Amino acid sequence: MSEYLIRKLENYVRLSASDKRLLHEVVTRDVKSYGQRHDIVHEGDRPRSANLILSGFATRYKILEDGRRQIVAFMIPGDICDLRMTVLRKRDHAMGALMPSKVAQLTDADVQEILGHSARLERALAWNSLVDEAISLEWTVNLGRRDALERLAHLFCELHCRLRAVGLTTEGRCEVPLTQTEIADTVGVSDVHVNRTLMELRGRGLITLQGKSLTIHDMDRLRELAMFNPNYLHLGQEGRELDATDF
Amino acid sequence: MSEYLIRKLENYVRLSASDKRLLHEVVTRDVKSYGQRHDIVHEGDRPRSANLILSGFATRYKILEDGRRQIVAFMIPGDICDLRMTVLRKRDHAMGALMPSKVAQLTDADVQEILGHSARLERALAWNSLVDEAISLEWTVNLGRRDALERLAHLFCELHCRLRAVGLTTEGRCEVPLTQTEIADTVGVSDVHVNRTLMELRGRGLITLQGKSLTIHDMDRLRELAMFNPNYLHLGQEGRELDATDF
C-alpha cells in the first residue's frame, strides 16, 4: 500500500526500515476507494484529513461560476496533499479521481506520528511539500509563457518524470488516464486545439498518446521543445546527508 | 517592523501580546535592504533562510531559456516565503524586489522559535502557508481559464484584498509598483496587450492605474467581471477558536 510513497520519498533520502514500517502502518489505517470521475472532496468541504494517493490518478481542480474548469494539479500514486489543511474551515478547491483510486486519509494525529518518528521522515515530508509547491509554480509558468505545443510537451515531460520517480514507467511509456478534454482543462486551451496539438506532436515523432498510454519517442527533442528543466522536481537525492544506513 | 506580519496573521487568529513580542523580536534580528529591481535570491542559490517582506514589494519569478519571464507570485509586506526551503539544495526560482524593500531573513532556528512559542503561532503560520498555496492555485486558474480582461480584473481584486488585509489600502485605492511589462509577465499576455486591456478597464469605469496608484471605482462590477471569489484567501478569522484573550 505504501510502496509508492516510500519510493517517492526515497528520491530525497534513504529511509530506515523503521521509517518504512511506520509509514506502512499509518497509511493503511483508513483507506477509501473512489470510482472513476468521483469527487474525493468538494470545494467548500470542511477539511478533515490529509490525503495520500495509494493507487489511481486524481486531480485538484476549480470551477468558475460560468462552468469553466481548470485542473490545478495532478495527484499520482505516492502524492500527499492537504497536510495541515484542517487549520482551515473550508476547502477552496475540489479533488476528483480520474480513474478508480485508493486514497489514504491521514488525520492530524497520523501526520504528527509520522513527523515525530524521525527527523528523516520529517524532512522528507517537508521536501514533498516543497516539490508540490514548485510544481504549482512551474504550472503557472507553463500557462503563462508557453504556447499550446510547448505546454503539452512540458506536461508530458513532467508526468513522465514524476511517474518514473515512483516506478510507474517502462522506458518511454506510461499510463495517463486523461481524456483530451481533461488535458485541455489542464493546459488552458480548448479540447479541439489539444487534439490538433497532439497530432502535431505525433507528426513530429515526439510522442503518441493512444488509449490511455503515452509513449515518448524522442525525449531529448521533447525536452528541448518544452524547455523542460526538471530541477524543480528536486529528484536528485537532495537529502542524502540524512540517509539511513540500514535497509 | 513586524506590524504587517502581525496584522496579516490576525486575519486568522488574534495573537497574544507575548506572540507579538516574540514575532517582533525574531523578525528584527537580520534585516536586509534591497534596491528597486535587485534580486533578493537567484535561481540556483542554496536556500539559507526563510524570507519575510517587512516593507516594499517583491516577486517570485522564473525565466525560460529563451528569456521569457513569468512572475509566479507577489510578495507584499507581511508575506513570508521559503519556510523549510533549507531542506533543498538549490532554489528553483528567483525572488526580486520591485521597489526598495526590507526583508527579514529567518534561519531555521528562528522559525523553530516562532513555531514552538505557541500553538496559536504555529497554526497561524500553517494558515499563512496554506493561503500562499491557494493563491498559487488560483493564479493557475487565472492563467488557464480567463481571458486578458478577466485576468487583469482578477489580479487587481486579489491585490486589493491582500493589501487591505495588511492595512495598505485607503478605500478603493492602493499603491502597486508595477510597470505594464511586469503586469504582462504576471498575467501571461504581452505588454502591448496589457496596455490596451487597462484602457478597456478604465473605459468601463472599473479601475484607473496611473503612476503606481491603483484606484478601483466599482468593486462590484470588477468582481463580477473577474469572477473573483475571495474564499481562497481565507481572510475570515478562520482560526478564531484559538483567539488570545489578552491584547
Place this chain on the structure above:
DNA sequence: CGCCGATTTGAGAGCAGTCAAACTGAGTGG
C-alpha cells in the same frame, strides 16, 4: 533641455477559440 524608461497607438499576422458535424470504438440490450 535632453535622455531614457514607460506608455500609447497602428497595422498586419497568426495562434487558438467556437460551432458543427462526422467518425470511432467500447459497451448495452434486443
Place this chain on the structure above:
DNA sequence: CCACTCAGTTTGACTGCTCTCAAATCGGCG
C-alpha cells in the same frame, strides 16, 4: 450478432483575441 448509444476523437470553416513589430508620445529626472 446486430442495432443503438454515448463518450471521446477528429475534421472543417470561420472568427477573433492576442502577438509582433514599429513608431510615436509621455513623463520624470539629472
